[in-house]
Amino acid sequence: MDCLNSERFKALMDDALAAVRARAEEFSTLDAAIGDGDHGTAIVKALAAASAAADSATGLKAMLNDMGFRAMSESSGSTSTLIGAWLVGMSDGVQAEELDAAQVAAIFAAGLANVRRQTKAKVGDKTMLDALIPATDALQAHVDLGIGGMFSAAADAAAAGAASTEQLVARFGRARNLGERTIGHADPGAMSMACIFQAWARSFPTATHSKER
Numbered sequence: 001m002d003c004l005n006s007e008r009f010k011a012l013m014d015d016a017l018a019a020v021r022a023r024a025e026e027f028s029t030l031d032a033a034i035g036d037g038d039h040g041t042a043i044v045k046a047l048a049a050a051s052a053a054a055d056s057a058t059g060l061k062a063m064l065n066d067m068g069f070r071a072m073s074e075s076s077g078s079t080s081t082l083i084g085a086w087l088v089g090m091s092d093g094v095q096a097e098e099l100d101a102a103q104v105a106a107i108f109a110a111g112l113a114n115v116r117r118q119t120k121a122k123v124g125d126k127t128m129l130d131a132l133i134p135a136t137d138a139l140q141a142h143v144d145l146g147i148g149g150m151f152s153a154a155a156d157a158a159a160a161g162a163a164s165t166e167q168l169v170a171r172f173g174r175a176r177n178l179g180e181r182t183i184g185h186a187d188p189g190a191m192s193m194a195c196i197f198q199a200w201a202r203s204f205p206t207a208t209h210s211k212e213r
């Protein structure tokens with residue numbers, strides 16, 4: 001059966017952490033060009049905190065909530081705040097222990113809605129939202145493909161969104177002060193968000209599920 005449950009979400013978070021950790025230096029280097037150079041460290045810290053919280057929680061809703069709050073309490077930086085809000089918002093959207101494709105799209109929509117309570121950034125502002133918004137839309141648009149197919153579509157949309165930030169002028173955070181000088185450098189938050197969805201597209205067991213059907 002094609003479903004996402006707490007065990008699988010925990011595995012996804014571990015995969016995201018490993019993928020982001022492998023590229024942490026790249027994200028910090030990008031951040032150094034337009035910000036303070038700490039994004040690689042910040043995103044690894046936030047995901048590591050979320051992953052650690054998953055070990056002790058029971059049930060998908062409680063687990064996502066614990067992951068989110070642990071990520072938020074990890075640091076006062078915007079990365080931890082936004083990743084934490086994302087996970088807590090997903091928790092708010094959980095209606096069952098085993099989510100089908102439509103319910104997966106729904107928790108990601110709830111996650112994005114909660115991120116938007118923390119930031120006014122929208123597509124085109126050169127932030128992680130440039131990857132997260134199109135990825136969330138792609139999940140919703142591809143429910144008919146099943147969860148693995150949805151993550152593949154979301155990964156492609158997130159990667160395209162992240163790549164588009166290279167040509168944008170930053171309007172949020174420290175990067176905003178650099179104005180036009182941010183053109184030519186992709187946003188590190190959008191890049192790491194795309195990296196997370198790419199990890200999920202690789203690791204969600206699509207093949208196994210299509211055989212079971």
Ligand SMILES: [Mg+2]
Binds near residue numbers: 036038
């Ligand atoms: Mg930074």
